[in-house]
Amino acid sequence: MLNLDTPIEKLVGVGTKNLPRLKRLGLETVKDLLWHFPHRYEDYRRQVPAEEIREPGEIVSLRGEVVKIKTTSLWRRRSVTEAFIQDHSGVVRAVWFNQPYLENSLPLQTVVSLSGKTALDKHGLYLSNPHHEKLQADFVHTSRLVPIYPETEGLTSKYLRFLIKPLLHSFGTPSFASPSPKALEGHSKASEGKSEGQALFDSLPQYILEKYNFPPLAAAIKKIHFPDSPEEAEQARERMAFEELFLFQLRSIANRRQALQLKAPVIKFEPETVKQLVNSLPFELTDDQKVAAFEILKDLEKKYPMNRLLNGDVGSGKTIVALMAAYQTVRQQKQVAFMAPTEILAQQHFDSVKMLLSRIGNYELGIRVGLLTGSEAQCSELHDGHVIRKKLSKKTMQEKIAKGEVDLLIGTHAVIQKDVKFKNLALVVIDEQHRFGVEQRMKLLRNYESGIMNQESEKSIIHNSKFLIPHLLSMTATPIPRTLALTIYGDLDISLIKEKPKNRKKIxxxxxxxxxxxxxxxxxxxxxxxxxxxxxxxxxxxxxxxxxxxxxxxxxxxxxxxxxxxxxxxxxxxxxxxxxxxxxxxxxxxxxxxxxxxxxxxxxxxxxxxxxxxxxxxxxxxxxxxxxxxxxxxxxxxxxxxxxxxxxxxxxxxxxxxxxxxxxxxxxxxxxxxxxxxxxxxxxxxxxxxxxxDDGFQLAEEDLKLRGPGEFTGHKQSGLPDLAMASLTNLELIKKARLEAKLLLKEDPGLSNYPPLKKQLDQFQKIRHFE
Structure with a gap:
């Protein structure tokens, strides 16, 4: 018996030829196929009698009987199949290229449904390469809104419809395992429905379906693939998008709550220390920089880890704000790691940080800055009253980091290698955080015992109070629209820098x-x-x-x-x-x-x-x-x-x-x-x-409307499924999902009354920005 985890190779019609093509689309299980939604529909609902087909370029559908069919061979193994289809009003010609098998599959007197575009040649109007199927109660390829799917070379939407349609019958009945409003009040579990086919458990609580008039899961999936109207398809899409956004919001809120249970090094806010750095700068901070710096410095005082995104427009001065946090941290005998996506950027940060810190005599204060990339290791130290850049072997650099002899380490992916262990890491700064994969971010943040990296499991960190998780400050120059801030970055606090330095000339x-x-x-x-x-x-x-x-x-x-x-x-x-x-x-x-x-x-x-x-x-x-x-x-x-x-x-x-x-x-x-x-x-x-x-945030909002969220997130990095991604321009739907997530977690923090939802949430693909 089929289930959602059944591999697609077990399905009828999936052979060795098409299997790798399906996998190229990410389709490996029955569930993948059911959740492979159309990106658009061809509207073949308009039934036109043969005598009313008068213009080339029209998209039409008609039904009739095959009265003549013939295949003519051409050069280089090409062919043309020509059929004449008669309905109550007349005869229309249909032409297919390089499909000679149709002469056998559409014998005389076969009643067919055709859908396609009209064309014109010297013999008159005809239907060019129309979709066709024999007359039946439930059409798949013609006479309806026909789904067109994301495809790959050698794999057509017609073939995907052939695979998906039977699955909708097998999994066509919903099974509710989430409480109704009455059950919610009494904290009782709803009973499971029964069906002849395989049940699709609906993870959305029934009271939410009723509140927003959403169709059950099984009905929504059927309506997305084979809707009777555009409105029906849109309603089903909205329901599926809501579910994905709802799960994302639940995960985001849970992450925030989980963070409050973790412990982090407390970095006391010392105004005089910060002033020392600010007064040495060769420029004046903007108001936005001052506000952002204050938000970050106050976060560092908390007993749980900061998880903040510093979002600044291009050239707005994010680095100096991050340096203010790093400076205060190292002045309290803690270590800071600063990651950049490329070696040349890491080198640039190393040079600028040394220059800025040298203005306040940082070496006399004992602050040591290191650079670690895939190709080199350097450390700036004080020798005989002079600051020198000293090249080191990677092994020596690793030893210095482990002993706490490097206060501020700037580097690339080399910083997260297993041989790099910190003695007392308290703050991690990641420049252009979207350039680093989830696993790379995890490596730098996890597994510290008394400040030293080890190989304990992530789960043990969360439940062991001995671990101190470093504060995390991410930076990006990509302005984030409001809807993305509520979803993809929902588990982060965000500081904005919109102002440009006053002396900067407009481009x-x-x-x-x-x-x-x-x-x-x-x-x-x-x-x-x-x-x-x-x-x-x-x-x-x-x-x-x-x-x-x-x-x-x-x-x-x-x-x-x-x-x-x-x-x-x-x-x-x-x-x-x-x-x-x-x-x-x-x-x-x-x-x-x-x-x-x-x-x-x-x-x-x-x-x-x-x-x-x-x-x-x-x-x-x-x-x-x-x-x-x-x-x-x-x-x-x-x-x-x-x-x-x-x-x-x-x-x-x-x-x-x-x-x-x-x-x-x-x-x-x-x-x-x-x-x-x-x-x-x-x-x-x-x-x-x-x-x-020249306001990046204003342009970002406009771009989100015009081109969608992929411009800002990158599909894989976002962790959001297709429909949720497509819905990131729908602020109202996001607000609904966020509201319902908050209300549900307030009523039932552990989701003990919603086992299917809890299971779905555990499986949900998400950003794991805070690990």
Whole structure:
């Protein structure tokens, strides 16, 4: 008997040929198939008599009898199958290409249902490659709203419908195992329903289904796959999205409560210590920086671990705020770890921290700063009254860290290797936290006994009061819209820095049409002649097929048709990125600027190769760097004054704003040129918004509406399923899910009255930001 965990290879119709294709879509079990929802629907409900088909390009459905069918062989093993279908009003011609088997599967006198688009040739109007099925009570491929699924090469939506439809009958009856409102009041358990087929247990409490008029799980899944109307599909989608958001909110609230049970080192707030650092700075802090710093410093005083995200716009000065927390921590004889996503960024932080701390005589105070990356280890120490940078072996550095002889360790992934053990780690700062995977974040935060890393289980940490969990401060330059703050980052406290430093010049932004690109190149040459450097960014996606799909889907979404974004193959996207950068590099280096020094950067390069090129660019060896989004968040290149972005219409506003923030880091006037390679007026209007607005948070909210949440989170990093991701623009649904989660946990903190919900919650894929 089938169950949700049954492997798909056990299903009829799944052979060795299609199995790997299904797995490429992440479909390995029956549950995966049932939860593989359509991204849109073809509307074949309109039944048209044969005599009323008059225009090419129409999408129509009709039913009739096959009165003639013939297959003609063409060259190179190609064929055309032509059938004549008669209904009460006349005859229509249907044509299929390279499907000769249809002559046997649709013999004369077969009554069929056809759905498809009309076309015109020298013989007149016909249906081109229509979907077809024999007349039956419940249509799958024709005469209805037909689901179109996310596909992969060699796997069609028709095949997926063939697999999914029978499963809806097998799992078609709901089974309630959650209390009704009356049962809730009496704290009793609801009885399980019975069905002829396999039951789908509904994890949502029955009182929530009734309150919001949501269909039961089994009905919702059926209506998502084969709805009778768009409204029915939308209602089912909203119910499924609510469940995913509800589970996410429950997990988020539980995480916060769990954090209160953990113990952390107490870092006393010492205003005079902080003033010492602030008064030594060569600039004045903004009001936002002061507020954020105060929030963080007060969190460090608490007995449970801080879990705060410092969200600052590009160039808003996040690092100095983090340094204020680090400075106070190390002044109280505790250690700080500062993680950056790349070696060159870690080196940059190391240099800037040393410079800032040296202004207040930090070495006389005994503060020792270390750098640990995959390729080197350094430590700044005081010798004979002079600060020197001393290169160390990794083993020596590890020994110093374990003995507590490094107060502030800055590094990359090397910081989380098993051989790195701290003596008294009290604060972890992670720069651009979304660049690190869940497991990497876990490694740095877990398993401390008396401050020393060991290999105990995570569960033992939570229940053992001897463990001191370090405080966590994450930083990101990607402005987070409000709905994401309530969901994906719901278990974090968030500090915002929106203000820019007062002496920072505004970057001049200009949208440039493709025909005016020559003028843009002249301007680049002029800036380079003046001693400046230039970034040229290429879009990551180059392939025409993906572009067409996205354009079509955006159009359908605008027209009100249900759709969610295509998932793309990471590998194909990377190779497309390589092609785009290589093409642009060859054009600029060989044709446009043959006498200038130009380098290129893309995602297929090895990390060390990227680091080498970025370092050379920073040191002025190259005039132009042609790159992809790998420079979206990266090193400061003070001498770079121009950011030129090719085909800017392919990027989201938030990402374009991130690119723009790579320039304008010095006293020179800087520029951002957005080359619009499309012909759409709406795209040009969208890009024009960047000319007027330099508020990353405002642009992020707009981008969320236009392009969805993937721009900010990355699907895998977010931990959210498809429908919840697609619903992150629906603030009202998020508020409902959050409210119900709070009310339920207040009434039943352990979910003891809701075993199916508790089980579902335990299995739910989530962000595990605080481990």
């Amino acid at each position: 001049v932004t200009k949208v440039v049409s493709k025909k005016d690109e020559i003028q843009a190149y002249r301007f680049l040459k002029q800036e380079i002649k003046a001693g400046r450097q230039v970034f040229v960014i290429c879009p990551r996606i180059e392939t025409q097929t993906i572009d067409n799909r996205l354009e079509t889907m955006a159009k359908r979404k605008k027209e009100g048709e249900l759709a969610i974004v295509y998932k793309q193959s990471t590998m194909s996207s990377l190779w497309a990125e390589v092609k785009a950068v290589t093409t642009e590099y060859e054009k600029l280096s060989q044709k446009v600027f043959p006498h200038l020094k130009i380098a290129m950067l893309h995602g297929k390069m090895k990390p060390k190769e990227k680091e080498k090129i970025m370092s050379a660019f920073k040191n002025g060896f190259y005039d132009i760097l042609v790159s992809t989004s790998v420079v979206e968040v990266g090193v400061d290149i003070p001498n770079a004054s121009v950011m030129l972005i090719e085909n800017a219409e392919r990027f989201g506003l938030a990402q374009l704003h991130q690119f723009r923030g790579r320039v304008g880091r010095a006293e020179h006037q800087s520029y951002c040129l957005l080359v619009n390679g499309g012909n759409s007026r709406s795209e040009n209007t969208r890009l024009k918004a960047l000319e007027k607005c």
